[in-house]
Amino acid sequence: MAAHNTDQVAISRCRRCGYEAESGSDSWNRIDSPPFTGITQCPDCGSTDVLTGR
Ligand SMILES: [Zn+2]
Helix, strand or coil, X not given: XXXXXXXXXXXXXXXXXXXXXXXXXXXXXXXXXXXXXXXXXXXCCCCCCEECCC
């Protein structure tokens, strides 16, 4: 019953420094201050200009 589908692994990338990690992983910082709840932040340079998805 193992359905391996690596195509479903989405990678997010920081547009400022090029940092890459799996979308939604603990590698990314998460901003939870309204109104920016759930915003992904680069742990490397602190930029929130992150491309999510693939
Ligand atoms: Zn960055």
